[in-house]
Amino acid sequence: MARLTLDSLAMTYGHGDPILHDLSLAVADGQLVSLLGPSGSGKTTTLRIIAGLLQQTSGTIKVDDEDISRVPVYKRGLSMVFQSYALFPHLTVFANVAYGLKRQKLSKADITAKVTAILQTTGLTDLAERYPQELSGGQQQRVALARALVVDPRLLLLDEPLSNLDAKLRVAMREEIRRLQLQLHTTTIFVTHDQEECFAISDKVAVLNQGKIEQYAAPEEIYHHPQTEFVARFIGFENFLPVNGTVADHAYRVGDQTVAVAGPTKPDAKVLTIRPNQIQLSPDDQGLSGQVTIRTYLGSAYRYTVDSPLGTLQIDGPTETPVAIGAPLHFTLPADQLLPLEA
Amino acid sequence: MLDRHNHVLQLIGVIVLALLILPLGIVVVTSFGTEPTISFPIKGFTLAWYANIWTQPAFVDGFQSSLTIALLASLLALLIGVPAVYALTRFDIPQKAWFQTLFLSPTLIPEIVIGFALYQTLVIAWRLPLWPSLLIGHLLLCLPYVIRLVTSSMLHLDPHIEEAAWTLGTSRPRAFFTIVLPNIRTSIVAAFMLCFINSFNNIPISLFLNGPSQNMLPTAILNYLQNNYDPTVSALSVVLMLFTAVLMLLMEKLLGVGALTTTETN
Numbered sequence: 001m002a003r004l005t006l007d008s009l010a011m012t013y014g015h016g017d018p019i020l021h022d023l024s025l026a027v028a029d030g031q032l033v034s035l036l037g038p039s040g041s042g043k044t045t046t047l048r049i050i051a052g053l054l055q056q057t058s059g060t061i062k063v064d065d066e067d068i069s070r071v072p073v074y075k076r077g078l079s080m081v082f083q084s085y086a087l088f089p090h091l092t093v094f095a096n097v098a099y100g101l102k103r104q105k106l107s108k109a110d111i112t113a114k115v116t117a118i119l120q121t122t123g124l125t126d127l128a129e130r131y132p133q134e135l136s137g138g139q140q141q142r143v144a145l146a147r148a149l150v151v152d153p154r155l156l157l158l159d160e161p162l163s164n165l166d167a168k169l170r171v172a173m174r175e176e177i178r179r180l181q182l183q184l185h186t187t188t189i190f191v192t193h194d195q196e197e198c199f200a201i202s203d204k205v206a207v208l209n210q211g212k213i214e215q216y217a218a219p220e221e222i223y224h225h226p227q228t229e230f231v232a233r234f235i236g237f238e239n240f241l242p243v244n245g246t247v248a249d250h251a252y253r254v255g256d257q258t259v260a261v262a263g264p265t266k267p268d269a270k271v272l273t274i275r276p277n278q279i280q281l282s283p284d285d286q287g288l289s290g291q292v293t294i295r296t297y298l299g300s301a302y303r304y305t306v307d308s309p310l311g312t313l314q315i316d317g318p319t320e321t322p323v324a325i326g327a328p329l330h331f332t333l334p335a336d337q338l339l340p341l342e343a
Numbered sequence: 344m345l346d347r348h349n350h351v352l353q354l355i356g357v358i359v360l361a362l363l364i365l366p367l368g369i370v371v372v373t374s375f376g377t378e379p380t381i382s383f384p385i386k387g388f389t390l391a392w393y394a395n396i397w398t399q400p401a402f403v404d405g406f407q408s409s410l411t412i413a414l415l416a417s418l419l420a421l422l423i424g425v426p427a428v429y430a431l432t433r434f435d436i437p438q439k440a441w442f443q444t445l446f447l448s449p450t451l452i453p454e455i456v457i458g459f460a461l462y463q464t465l466v467i468a469w470r471l472p473l474w475p476s477l478l479i480g481h482l483l484l485c486l487p488y489v490i491r492l493v494t495s496s497m498l499h500l501d502p503h504i505e506e507a508a509w510t511l512g513t514s515r516p517r518a519f520f521t522i523v524l525p526n527i528r529t530s531i532v533a534a535f536m537l538c539f540i541n542s543f544n545n546i547p548i549s550l551f552l553n554g555p556s557q558n559m560l561p562t563a564i565l566n567y568l569q570n571n572y573d574p575t576v577s578a579l580s581v582v583l584m585l586f587t588a589v590l591m592l593l594m595e596k597l598l599g600v601g602a603l604t605t606t607e608t609n
Contacts, residue, residue, distance in 0.1 A: 053506055073509045080510045086503035090525045099521075100511030144507075151511060 009059035034198035037208035079148035087132035238314035269340035287332035374577035405563035416481035417538035424489030458551035485538035496530035
């Protein structure tokens with residue numbers, strides 16, 4: 001139950017390239033915020049700096065108004081769930097969960113009561129006397145969560161906690177995490193490279209690229225209005241049309257073509273982007289025309305790679321009327337779906 | 344995978360086992376013989392040679408100092424080796440590979456050379472008494488076992504479990520004792536046993552650092568054999584076999600099943 005403020009964090013290992021540049025982030029009390037990015041983007045480094053497992057080169061970390069930038073990890077009052085779960089192999093589930101409480105000045109009865117309660121909440125009561133190696137991945141994950149939550153941390157830090165689970169369990173566990181987080185009102189930082197996963201449960205998402213935050217907003221905002229080409233690519237925009245200039249206030253020049261958009265044009269726009277499923281196929285020979293070079297079956301649709309006057313485009317089409325490779329494809333770009341990006 | 348039904352392999356196994364066990368069996372038998380020299384088969388049965396062990400001060404003193412040195416050297420090797428391994432596996436240490444080789448180097452150099460070098464340096468040059476010199480020599484003998492066994496189990500231990508303990512409010516030293524140590528216990532017990540047995544049986548190093556005032560059991564046996572060839576040595580060998588067997592059983596019982604037969608934790 002706390003606010004987290006990161007101010008101008010920077011991190012460099014030795015004399016190498018910086019891992020983080022000037023990273024700032026504010027997380028409100030009780031929110032679940034995801035750090036989303038590909039591997040090497042600095043998301044895990046950021047999390048480990050918050051935890052105190054890594055020392056930042058510069059910048060400050062505040063929890064509420066307390067500056068914890070130089071506080072050792074064991075005094076920060078944050079708990080962390082690791083990708084490998086990191087359960088203590090020589091302790092039972094009960095003792096694993098009780099471990100953190102033993103460092104707090106609590107009576108034995110209080111410890112037992114707290115552990116019993118959290119085991120109940122996480123559905124682990126029947127497994128209390130088992131050892132970690134006797135548990136399935138999902139059960140180990142629950143124990144790791146229970147162990148982190150029982151100490152009533154000011155912040156809960158989750159480092160790709162779902163990536164070792166199979167697809168079905170992953171969906172169930174992410175809902176479980178969200179349920180517990182809302183129930184206990186614990187401010188949570190969730191690191192992931194899976195956009196679906198983080199959109200599903202986050203209040204806000206910070207998209208990281210090469211140690212910088214590219215965009216920090218609610219999932220809906222990021223999904224519909226990515227601000228940079230990197231963010232757009234990461235969340236499924238496949239088509240990026242380089243812009244040469246504007247035509248009055250309603251269209252852009254792309255190659256020797258004119259592409260109309262809704263709303264006023266931005267003079268600084270560098271690319272236009274659109275998702276493959278937002279491009280409309282024309283039933284007649286209207287609109288633009290291109291030639292299909294690759295066809296991929298996606299289950300819900302066919303995805304065509306099309307050579308067109310605008311360049312190579314990814315276009316989704318219905319499965320009922322497949323277009324053959326080599327055949328022409330007619331399509332239009334809906335003006336209200338085209339998104340101009342400035343970077 | 345080995346084929347369990349491969350008769351050739353089975354035969355080889357039987358031969359190897361026989362070669363290992365037969366000589367020991369013969370030693371056991373000869374220790375009860377009535378002849379004044381070691382002979383097989385025996386013509387009569389006596390326990391006199393067992394009684395004779397205790398009349399030899401070299402054996403009794405040798406046993407005591409071998410036991411003391413083996414215990415101390417093994418303990419010291421653990422006290423130095425375990426923290427060294429922790430540092431080498433958990434911290435970014437410059438010249439890490441160099442340190443690792445340094446710690447393992449006593450296994451690469453013939454023990455007789457180590458013994459001679461220690462004699463030259465500690466006893467001749469530094470005028471150190473024999474007892475501490477022996478302890479240092481046996482410590483060098485033990486250290487590589489600790490380094491090797493404990494390193495392998497530290498490398499198998501997920502470093503995140505220690506970090507998890509820190510984030511739960513545990514200081515680094517405390518996490519070492521409550522989380523790391525219990526999980527590498529098996530390798531520590533195994534290392535201790537190997538150290539103890541190797542130190543207790545060692546001849547090459549002890550040979551150089553021995554003296555009239557300082558006797559070690561294996562060298563005492565060697566000396567005795569030069570002048571006598573009676574079954575006292577057989578009887579002593581049987582006693583030592585039993586002693587080692589009891590010790591190993593005790594360790595297994597006290598410190599966990601499989602401690603000596605597995606080198607990995609979890």
